[in-house]
Amino acid sequence: MRQITLKDIASKLNISVTAVSKALKGYSDVSKSTRDSVIAMAEELHYTPNSVAVNLRTQQTKTIGIIIPSIVHQFFSKVLSGIIEEAEKKGYLVFTLQSNESIALEKKQIDLLLNKRVDGILMSLATENNDISHLQKVIDNKTPLVLFDKISKIINCSxxxxxxRESAYNAVTHLIKSGCKKISHFRGPLNPQNSIDRYLGYRKALEDNQIKYDPSLVYTCEAVTFEEGYEFAKKLYGQHKDIDGIFAVADLVAVGAIAYFNEIGVKIPNQISIIGFSNWFIGSVISPSLSTVDQPGYKMGKKALKLLFKEMNPKKKGEEFIPKTIVLPTEIIKRNSTLN
Amino acid sequence: MRQITLKDIASKLNISVTAVSKALKGYSDVSKSTRDSVIAMAEELHYTPNSVAVNLRTQQTKTIGIIIPSIVHQFFSKVLSGIIEEAEKKGYLVFTLQSNESIALEKKQIDLLLNKRVDGILMSLATENNDISHLQKVIDNKTPLVLFDKISKIINCSxxxxxxRESAYNAVTHLIKSGCKKISHFRGPLNPQNSIDRYLGYRKALEDNQIKYDPSLVYTCEAVTFEEGYEFAKKLYGQHKDIDGIFAVADLVAVGAIAYFNEIGVKIPNQISIIGFSNWFIGSVISPSLSTVDQPGYKMGKKALKLLFKEMNPKKKGEEFIPKTIVLPTEIIKRNSTLN
DNA sequence: CTGAAAGCGCTTACAG
DNA sequence: CTGAAAGCGCTTACAG
Incomplete structure (x- = not known):
């Protein structure tokens, strides 16, 4: 079955394609009788407009692209879901791509999206990120671009x-306020800005509370996994029996640490307090439940999309657009892995 | 900056658009010198083909749509990731939509995808599923359709x-073999085929092992949550102190039950063995770790997409296509919530 | 109020 | 080997 076109309706009704198009779009310069008969016929034939043709003609696709490091990842899937729902409300559909933390893939995917003439691109960057030429390409191409969560400071976009930094600061301060004196940090990889910032927040909190920074208490995750948390906890406790607090760069890592301490019978939070980062579901169901920093993924997705839309209009008209950065608030979630 | 078109290249080179198109597509009836100069010029101008125009002309969009009940859900996000990667390899991009378990939304989303003229649709259905008119619409429209995981038996498609049923049978048999005599089932909602089938597998396993079915040991989840698992465990244990096995319709529910028993000091697996379903990550990191049925989400996504591609060719040529059902094997993952 | 015409950016059958 | 022409299905400026 071939799809029904405007032409089909026009010839059935013996009128012009122009009239059919106008009638369907509710233009005022069409007689009521024409409009009614067109609408009736469209219904009868189950006409659905071919958006490919519309896109070509109107030069916009009502489509956006999103590239995230990984889909099977609670935080990103929340962001994704926020974006998709917000887009749908405005009649936009979303192409989803995952970079698997590879810049090479990111580059290819950007080309794919540009080929598809998406009206905008949303991205959270791969970790190994020093090269931003592909992002510059998007900007040079005048396609609106919004980065979220894993961003690059050196690119000028929304x-x-x-x-x-502040969220980490608050997390560590919570540990200190609840009595911790010797606090370890299981940090993220060296490159990504957010793991750097969390580390800096950790140091600042120590400093502001007159606790001396001790590099031997800092462990660096490569993959940010449960296993790393487990291993680091083991090493840390082997060397520092008097450790009484751990701030982990991510909930998964914190959960790994909890698993180790549960295993060897170290009491959490009485002997050692642990706080994570992100507020993944898993933290709420383990025992003891995990205190953490709530990172508003769903909201971040919605905001990012709104920002993108704001950028789309000026760009279409060729106007200048000034990039904007939105900082969303976070919140400390106190559960049972920290005191009081 | 306007996008570069074939016409731009043609006029720069003083040749026809036809020649440019052919050169870029590597057609043999173009002289080497023309081809080379076209390719050089395309590169110089950073030409990228406008796939909207290509799509309109070739009547295929190299695009598919996927509708799942929820994105923030480990199983579905795995399937999604399998689909997206497989699609990308073949040069296809994927529109992702979530139905939030609403048939009304499913209907709208199908219309959106049909408007976009996607080359195929992949779906896992909303739970409240008695109405399949929208699925029939896709089929009538000759758009290839493949259902996965949450399917409808009454629709004729791949x-x-x-x-x-068998997976649940194996799970319950594992409980029985490890010594359980009184086994409860926390089942899924009444409608979805897979929760019905898991329930039937449970009954069959009891029957084959001469254990009398006792309806008072069956609890029905509405939302399939951690909380339900916790509550049901409490109720169950209140009424049946001698219960020694639980088969939960999903890992989350099983984890809720484990949390309750941990809390009141009932030993798992010694006093009560618990097995879940799906093999979510969470089951591997709680204590005791959860025995479960591995449901191959990533693989399911890949298979579903392959099936869709197989269907696309015959349909394009107007040939008949015979729907096919693929049943993927599952595997019992034995961890520490069951004996031996 | 109506419709012929141009054009969005491609591809491809056809003629030379 | 090359290019003029038609056409995919729309929208819209324009003439009547």
């Missing part, structure tokens, strides 16, 4: 982030 | 599933 961004939606949380304040990782 | 499907990728696991054998829920």
């Amino acid at each position: 961004k939606v982030v949380i304040d990782d | 499907k990728v599933v696991i054998d829920d």
